[in-house]
Amino acid sequence: METTTTKKKHCFSLLVFIFIFSFVLFCASAITPQQNDQVKSILEEDSLGHWRDGILSSSAAEAPGPADEPSGALVLAGSRTKRPDILNRFRRYQGGWDITDKHYWASVGFTGTAPFILAILWFVLFGLAMIIHHSCGWRLYIKGKDSRLSQIICLVLLVIFTCAAATGCILLSVGQDEFHGEAIDTLNYVVDQSDYTVQTLVNVTGYLSLAKTVNVAQFYLPSDVKDSIDKLNIDLNSASDTLGRKTHQSSRKIRTVFDAVRSSLITVAIVMLVVSILGLYLSVLGHRNAIHLFIIGGWLLVVVTSILCGVFVILNNAVSDTCLAMEQWADHQNAETTLSNILPCVDQRTTNQTLFKSKQVINDLGNIVNGFIGSYANSYGVPSGNPNYYNQSGSLMPYVCSPYDSQLQERNCSSNEVSMSNASLVWQNYTCAVSESGLCTTTGRLTPDMYQQLIEAVNISYALQHYTPPLLSFQDCNFVGETFTAITSDHCPPLQQHLQMVIAGLALISVAVVLSLLLWIIYANRPQRxxxxxxxxxxxxxxxxxxxxxxxxxxxxxxxxxxxxx
Incomplete structure (x- = not known):
């Protein structure tokens, strides 16, 4: 009898130790996002090259890069990403933000190791406690003279921890919903910016193709210009296809991940809430056999919530790295970085050719229109011997203003020229009525067909003038910088806040359910009437x-x- 009592005391001591140790571990999980800062001073590595202010500097021993490289490789978010690299013997990662580098993801993954380790320890320790509990045949009872007061205290604590678990589920649900909405809005914003760029390139391509069809009384673009337009359109179509394809492929992958994460978190929140409430209900009623099933379920679900907590710690650090990388890249837009995988810039050679060719075509179309006006509309003479005669009369038509000179530099319009945006209204006053033979029967310088041909040419020129200037921002990546600046200022702060809310909800659920499991066992084993x-x-x-x-x-x-x- 004495041996059995001693055995039970040893079992009791070991079980209490395991529960206390588990409780301490899960209380520590609430501060796991900061564990990265605690290990920074442990693993210091000085053999990975010279780094200064986050920008890679070439030493004299290094091979020189291309002569036309503008600013070298920019190390984005270098101060944030100096973390132990799991794949490199826990040496510090020095490569900065780079979503294409497995070592970057290994270093980011290190920030979530604490919740993962806690999940493993909880799984092992609580499983060991359950084995000892059943092998020793020992049960936790509330007995003695103060058993009534102990039961009340246990019940109150059980209700508090159940409410804490429910609060964690609410935080998790609200946080994931807000995070998902903000993440999708950010993603849609990037896609819209990409679509705007693609549409601009498509518009330029389309109007250049239309320019080839302009024919005003045998005035048309030279054949060499038409050939150069064809070659340019090939490059523009390739650039727009590449930009649209990359952006939409990344968008689909990211959206799939976000949807999967959202479904997982909603499921976890609902299941944990149901388990917590039913566990309280069954422990109050004293259903010992049924409560064991919920204890086992809660044990495994805590492992799941801890792993998810680690995943979101990693995601939070990755989002923070990305936001800082975007902010730094906006200040160094000519540097080569992997941010081009998110929203790539348009090839500089293609944009230069497009700008040059568009200006040239605008001038050529203006020359075609003005050549027709000077040779036909404003010509004088008698029908005999004048092939350009169609009975035109009245005051002379104004010429259209070409926005560029012979050197393709911007120029101001003269007083006898009409702007492209106003040409259709002005020239309509110079249109005459025509007979069946095509001659003007009223005062005017243009037949209706001639007017339509001129306006078509002017509209194409005006459209090219309107859509070509944005290519300057595509060439120097200003549109990408503006996009990233808007994301860092408008979308990054709420994203980080919602992620922290999700992490807090998962940590609160884990701690509350861990404590509830112990109280379920104690309260369910209380003496019944x-x-x-x-x-x-x-x-x-x-x-x-x-x-x-x-x-x-x-x-x-x-x-x-x-x-x-x-």
């Missing part, structure tokens, strides 16, 4: 053979252990 009556009845049977006389009253104990007083 039937057990108390059974013990009293057993004592009565042993002393009075089924009858007990006290204070002139007789108590009969029936075969069903029911006590009646006579």
């Amino acid at each position: 039937e057990e108390v009556f059974a013990k009293i009845a057993s004592k009565i049977k042993g002393k009075c053979n089924g009858k007990l006389c006290r204070d002139d009253r007789t108590v009969h104990v029936s075969s069903t252990n029911q006590i009646t007083e006579v």
